[in-house]
Amino acid sequence: MQLRTYIVEDNATIRDNLIGALEELASIRSLGWAETEGDARRWLAAHxxxxxxLAVVDLFLKEGSGLGVLEACRERDASQRVVxxxxxxxxxxxxxxxxxxxDAVFDKSREIDALVEYCIAQSAT
Incomplete structure (x- = not known):
């Protein structure tokens, strides 16, 4: 099963590489992305x-914070994951x-493999 995934990341290079890697290695399907807390909150409210x-959230954004995005995800369905x-x-x-x-926190510089493994495990459930 492909994980329908929303990415909250303001660095275009990191975001594009992340989406490509996760689509190839972890069977995710990107639904879109946001660079700011406000854009992410609006998308989450509409969807x-x-x-x-799955939502993958960076903490430091162009505007706002990933912590605010986490707050916006608090009322999600039990099957929806936020990392x-x-x-x-x-x-x-x-x-x-x-x-x-x-649901989990991964370090960009050291734990990308762990994120891929997490996504693979989630897509198997």
């Missing part, structure tokens, strides 16, 4: 339960993200 399977992919995956930030409902 509720059942419209997406954080950030260069700022400190132990404290991992706790904060979990408190806001993140």
């Amino acid at each position: 509720g339960r059942g419209d997406w399977d 954080v992919l950030s260069n700022y995956a400190t132990p404290e930030m991992r706790v904060r993200c979990a408190e806001l409902g993140a």
Whole structure:
């Protein structure tokens, strides 16, 4: 099963490479992307339960924060997953993200393979 995935990442190069890698390696289908918290919140509000399977969220955005995007995902369906992919995956930030409902947190520089494995596992369920 392909995971219908929404990406919240403001760096175009990272975003394009991430989408390409996840589509090739982890059987995701990109539904779109946002560069700002506001755009992500609007998309999530318009595409509720059942419209997406996975959201991948960076913490630092052009405007706003990935933490605000996590808050916007709190009322999602139990089958929908939200993960954080950030260069700022400190132990404290991992706790904060979990408190806001993140299912997992991955470090951009060291845990891309773990993100791919996570996506593969999710698509198998």
